[in-house]
Amino acid sequence: MKVTIPHMGNVYIAAKALFEGLGVDYVIPPQNSKAALEIGSLHAPEEICLPFKIMVGNYIQAIEQGADTVIVTGSCGPCRFGEYCEMHMNLLKRLGYQVEFIVVDAPKAIGLKELMARISRLTESSPRSKGQKWRALAQAVRIMGLLDTIEAKAHEKAGYEKVRGSCKHLLRKCRQEVYRCKTPEKMLKCLHDYNKRMDEIPCDNSARPVRIAIIGEIYTVIEPFSNLYIEDKLMDYGISTKRLMTPSWWVGNTLMSPTRLNSLSIKKASRDYLPYNIGGHARECVGEAILSWKSGFDGAIQIFPMGCMPEIVSKAILPTIARDKDFPILSLVVDEMTGEAGYITRIEAFVDMLERRRSHAVSGY
Ligand code: SF4
The missing domain is CATH 1.20.1270 (Substrate Binding Domain Of Dnak; Chain:A; Domain 2)
Known part of the structure; x- marks a missing residue:
């Protein structure tokens, strides 16, 4: 067994630690790039969201380096992510690739027994003792x-x-x-x-730098290639940024979700605007916009892939929040056609506007 994973931010580093700790053979796909996106765009349905296409690119690049098993998280939630694994499996099969999928889903969705069975498919190829396997996971x-x-x-x-x-x-x-x-x-x-x-x-x-919250769809917020390295660009401008969505937040939130005690502050904050879970992380996006306004941020940038169903709903709600709270929010949509020049111009104009608001607030005009 030679395992691989799709890229999402720094997850590949933790995955490498896990595979090294377990002593299993693995391939980390090349860093996300135009090459991966081009492979994915060539084979994936045209209207599917950007993360799906980049992942296809990751899988094919890893399979070409010998990977035969994909480990990926799943979701039975009400957006396309719930269908991702099936679609990826069928697509790769149609292209003639022989590859197994181990889908790690929330215990709430598949039951604890099934989750343990799936995890043991990975760990049974490890030569380590039970204690060492747990240690590898904890590390x-x-x-x-x-x-x-x-x-x-x-x-x-950075600010x-x-x-x-x-x-x-x-x-x-x-x-x-x-x-x-x-x-x-x-x-x-x-x-x-x-x-x-x-x-x-x-x-x-x-210093009193402009502070911006980064909110939106989890993959495009975390994976820098998909958002055209927005956090790096804002660091270059001396902007202080914050985002809630991180891989470790996702792990904690997923483990806590059966108790319904997960992300309580977000659920409370989103209550007046989006009190339901509609899939993806739309509710979190709305809740984060409110929380960042309460924490004194100057504005927020929402990022999501073209056609992302949950984030289209939150995008429709954010202007109301911006108006009610006098809190500027910029929405950026990304796909394989996104032109960098126009994208940067929008970010720079938004930052300029926040800086002007700041100086007007100080001068009283
Ligand atoms: S949250 Fe949006 S981008 Fe992510 S899988 Fe669902 S529809 Fe696609």
């Missing part, structure tokens, strides 16, 4: 959490750093170095080290 989760913490610090501190670009530079080095580590133990040590170094980046605490 991968810690690695995922640390990466999210370091990334969040870098995005927030305060004394030397422009230092947070971005350190974050890039962190990702490269941790990926080169051979064992989960070394990866953890490396991440602790970078976490400390991120804390020590010299900052001007009297």
Whole structure:
């Protein structure tokens, strides 16, 4: 068995730690790029959302490097993601690829017994003892959490750093170095080290940077290739950003969902505008817009793929929130045809507007 995963932000680093810890053979697909998107766009249905196409590209690139088993999360929720796995399996089969799928779904949807059976399909090929397997899983989760913490610090501190670009530079080095580590133990040590170094980046605490919340569809918010590296661009402008959607948030939220105690603050915040779960993370998007307004952010940017059903609903609600709360929100739609120049112009115009609002608020005009 040679396993692979689709890309989504830093997940590949935690996945590498897990596979190394389990001692199973694996292929991490090449970083997302135009090549992966072109492969996916060639074979996927034209109207399907962008994450589906990029994932097809990831799978085919990994299969060509010897992968025979895909590990992916699933969802029985009311959007297309619930059909992704079946569609991916059929598509790859039609193209003549022999590949197994292990779909890790929420226990609420498939039952705990079925979930354990699926996980054991992966772990039974591991030569490690039971204790070592649990340890590998725990280490991968810690690695995922640390990466999210370091990334969040870098995005927030970018507005305060004394030397422009230092947070971005350190974050890039962190990702490269941790990926080169051979064992989960070394990866953890490396991440602790970078976490400390991120804390020590010299900052001007009297600075009052523009602060923007990044909200929207989970894949396009987390995966930088799909959002044309928006967080990197905002760091270059000296903007402080924050996003709730991270891989570790997703893990915690999924595990807690059977108790209905997950994301309580978001559910409460979204109540007046979208009190139902309509699939994807539309409710979270609406709730986050309210929470970021309450936390004093200057504005929010919503990102979602063309044709994303849940986010089209939240996009229709966000202008009401923007008007009610006097809170600017920009919606950006991405697909394989998105032109970078127009995309950047919209972001720059939004940032300019937030800066002008800020200076008018200070001067009283
Ligand atoms: S949330 Fe949107 S982009 Fe994601 S699978 Fe569902 S419809 Fe597609």
